[in-house]
């Protein structure tokens with residue numbers, strides 16, 4: 156999933172004026188405001204996205220940077236202030252964890268002048284077996300992630316103290332300097348744009364407002380999930396910085412290959428070798444299915460290799476549906492090997508008894524082939 160284009164989020168053209176953007180933002184903000192959509196998570200996410208887009212585009216400098224570089228313009232949005240944590244973050248990423256958007260600062264984080272930062276999105280690769288995909292399961296995920304520091308409630312200031320307004324910029328996060336005719340506004344060097352400074356950093360988190368912990372998350376994997384399914388758990392990603400909202404957690408499901416069943420959507424395929432004799436005179440065999448029961452396959456006499464038998468309703472369940480796929484059994488005739496002298500004699504004797512009718516395909520094949528070639532050359 157890539158970050159949506161800010162103009163698209165606001166539904167305005169790239170050439171939109173400030174006023175047009177403001178009115179578009181107001182309209183959408185009213186629509187998705189959490190107060191108007193209590194408990195609606197999608198609205199909440201949209202609202203956040205909207206805020207982020209508007210905050211960027213309503214700021215002339217940021218808009219120019221965004222127009223030029225896109226989201227990459229804010230790739231290291233943490234700056235010097237938030238940078239300390241970014242380093243730690245990539246450290247605890249083990250092989251199954253990746254910051255969803257590449258490096259730790261990869262996502263243009265929603266920042267505002269209070270230094271709040273949205274936590275990064277995270278990716279969790281979960282491999283399940285076909286059997287688990289068949290039955291569905293509750294997966295316990297252990298997620299080393301940063302959470303809001305309990306000691307300082309995420310403020311980063313030592314308990315009992317509070318971050319105070321930055322004296323350099325008086326809380327604005329930016330400072331203005333006049334050089335000749337020009338007035339230049341830049342990020343406040345003292346607070347790095349946060350507008351607040353922490354004199355007494357919290358001992359537990361060193362002022363970052365969050366700490367690394369292992370969380371356990373119970374996730375319900377529904378029956379019928381497919382390889383490559385993505386599950387998004389909103390707000391379960393990295394904690395925000397200094398009270399900012401948490402990122403999202405994306406679970407990427409992959410299915411372990413099964414030694415006997417191949418899956419194609421809801422259908423399962425299985426190759427079953429049968430003996431030459433069973434193929435010739437008929438017989439039956441049981442195949443184990445994923446439901447735990449066995450299914451009977453009846454092989455009629457004269458079955459050829461490659462023949463498929465369909466077992467209706469013995470395949471995979473379909474996600475969020477009562478439908479079930481089928482199981483296809485493809486038989487492959489195994490030619491006997493390492494014959495004893497006696498077996499060889501029996502087969503030779505059997506062969507003497509054979510007529511064209513026993514092998515309609517193979518008997519006379521080459522003469523038919525030649526006839527075809529002769530006819531072909533004659534016609535040219």
Ligand SMILES: [Zn+2]
Pocket residue numbers: 304305306307308309310311312357358359360361362363364365
């Ligand atoms: Zn703390």
Ligand SMILES: [Zn+2]
Pocket residue numbers: 321322323324325326327328329343344345346347348349350351
């Ligand atoms: Zn400042």
